[in-house]
Amino acid sequence: MTTKTLLGDVPRLYQNVRPFLSTLPWNDVRNADTCAWLIAGCLESRICSIPAWVSGRISKAQFAQSQEIQGHRFLKNPKVDPFEIYAPLVFQALRHWGEHRLVLALDTSMLFGKFGLIRSPKPLGMSHAL
Incomplete structure (x- = not known):
């Protein structure tokens, strides 16, 4: 049985994602591995x-x-700063996005409890230039 049939493409995807995470400011390299x-x-x-x-x-x-x-x-983990880690990844991924429309969905369930809901009357645009 090959790795691909047993584990899918997860190991291959990990090998492709991990180098991008190496450039970010991790407090512990194990966090980069887990994230990858x-x-x-x-x-x-x-x-x-x-x-x-x-x-x-x-x-x-x-x-x-x-x-x-x-x-x-x-x-x-409180030592993993989401803005420091995820913002560079998002900006790098969207750097060449161009004029295409982007819809960003945020999970606000942790902010407003089990039954909280936020609705926007119209799609929100990006406020920053990448």
Whole structure:
């Protein structure tokens, strides 16, 4: 059985994503590795689910639950500054976007509780020039 059939494309995606993350200001290189695995798993699974994201990860962890806990810890790590990490990635990805329309969806569920909802009457444009 090949790696591709067993794990999908997650290891290949990880190998392509990891170099981009190396240039960012990480407080610990292990956070860059975890972030790269989560991104690769998200791209492969195409759903918003940490268990799905870590299912293709190559790890020394004995149980899948250990990988899920590591993913949750990374996402809630106060030492990982989202603006410092994600903003350069977003700006790099959108640098050559041009005049194409961009729709950005933000998950506000953590801000307003379980039943909070924010609606915009019209699509919001980008306020910065990339």
